[in-house]
Amino acid sequence: MKQFPSISKFFRIGWLGLLLSGGLSVTIPLLGGQAIAAEPKDNPTEGALPQETVQRLDTAITKIIQQNNLPSAAVGVWIPGKGRYQFVKGEADLQTKAARKFEQPFRIASLTKTFAATAILILVDQGKLSKSDPLAKWFPDFPNADKITVDDLLRMRSGIPDPSDAEVTDRLYDRPLSNFTAADWIKEAASKVNQFKPPNQETVYANVNYILLGEIAKKVTGKDIGVMITEEVINKLNLKNTSYPTTPDLPGGLHGYGWNPQTKQFQDKTEFNPAIAGPAGAIISDLPDLTTYVHTLCVGGLLKPETQKARLQGMPFAENPSISYGEGVLVTEDVCGHGGSIPGFSTEMYYLRKQNAVVVVSVNRLDRDNTLQTTPIVTAVVETLFPKFVK
Secondary structure (H helix, E strand, O other): OOOOOHHHHHOOOOOOOOOOOOOOOOOOOOOOOOOOOOOOOOOOOOOOOHHHHHHHHHHHHHHHHOOOOOEEEEEEEOOOOOOOEEEEEEEEEEOOOOOOOOOEEEEOHHHHHHHHHHHHHHHHOOOOOOOOOOHHHOOOOOOOOOEEHHHHOOOOOOOOOOOHHHHHHHOOOOOOOOOOOOOHHHHHHOOOHHHHOOOOOOEOOOOHHHHHHHHHHHHHHHHOHHHHHEEEHHHOOOOHHHHHEOOOOOOOOOEEEEEEOOOOOOEEOOOOOHHHHHHHHEEEEHHHHHHHHHHHHHHOOOOOOHHHHHOOOEEOOOOOOOEOOOOOOOEEOEEEEEOOOOOEEEEEEEOOOOOOOEEEEEEOOOOOOOOOOHHHHHHHHHHHOHHHHOO
C-alpha cells in the first residue's frame, strides 16, 4: 500500500511552516476549463457523508490522537455534490481543559505562501508587475539581483540559500517573540553570497524567496503585503476567520503546544511574532476558510485562466525530484495544495484532483524536531475515503 503523498514523508526544510508534500513530478493543467471559484460555505444544505463512513473516520482519527498524544485535531473534508465531513476532538487549552471547536483559528504557517503568491500574481494580472522583472529593479545591491526574476522567487528557483533547520530552531523555537524582520532575513541571505547558485536551474525551498516577494509587493503598491492579501484574497473569498496578524496573539482560545521530552510535558507555543514569518508563514485561519480557499487555489477563480494555468506548472525539487513546486503551490499528478508547521501547529490542506475533494487537517502540536503531526491523519482520511488512491 502506498502512503498518501504527504509533507514529512518526502521533504523537510525547517520548522517555520516550511514543509512540502510529495508525489509524482508532473504538470497539472487548468482544471475543468475556465477557472471558476467554488465555495463550500455557499452550500450549507449539502449533506454529510454516509454514517458508516463517518464512523470509520471518527474511529481512525480518534485512535491517532490517542496513540500520538495529540492535544487536539480538527479535520474538514468536502466532496462537492457528495457530502462533507467535519471532525474535532481534544483540548484547545490544556490548562483550562476547554474543548477545541471546529472553527477556532490557528497558525497556518507555510500555507501563507499560497496567499502571498496569489497576491503577487494578481499584481501581474493588473499589469503592475511582470514575472520576468529582475530583483535588481528593487534590490540592485542584492547578490545575483540582475539575474533573479520574480518568477524565480515564486517557484523557489532563485538560488538564494536559507538558514539551516538547526540555525532557525536554535534562534527562534525558544524565542518566538524575537524581533527578526524582513530586513534581517534579506541581510542574512545576502551575507551568504558564496553559497548562491545560478537562478532558474534548481528548485530549492527557501523562505527568503517569499520574504523578498513581500518587500517587492510593498515597493510596487505602497502597501504591506498583508494588506494586499487581506484586500485581494481574504475579503474577496469572504474568509471570515482568516487574517494576516500584526501582533503575537492568536484569537479564539486555541493554544499550540510542543512536547518537551526532558520534562515529559507540553510547552505552550501559542504566542509568535508574525514579523518573523511574514509572507512566508504569518497567516491565521480556520478549517472552514481553508476548505473554501484550497479549492479556489487549485481550481481557480481569483486569477486570469492563463495565470492560473501557469502557476500550476510544477518544477521538480533538486533534492527530491518526486516533488514539484509551482508558483507558491505544490502540484503532483493527483494533488494540489500546501502544508506547514510552526511551533505548536501542524497543518495540511489538499485538493485531490481526480476525486474533486478537499482535505484539510489541523493539529495543535509541533515539536522541536519539526515532525508534522497531521500526516498520519491525512493518510487515514484518504485511505478511508479513497482506497484506490493509495494503492
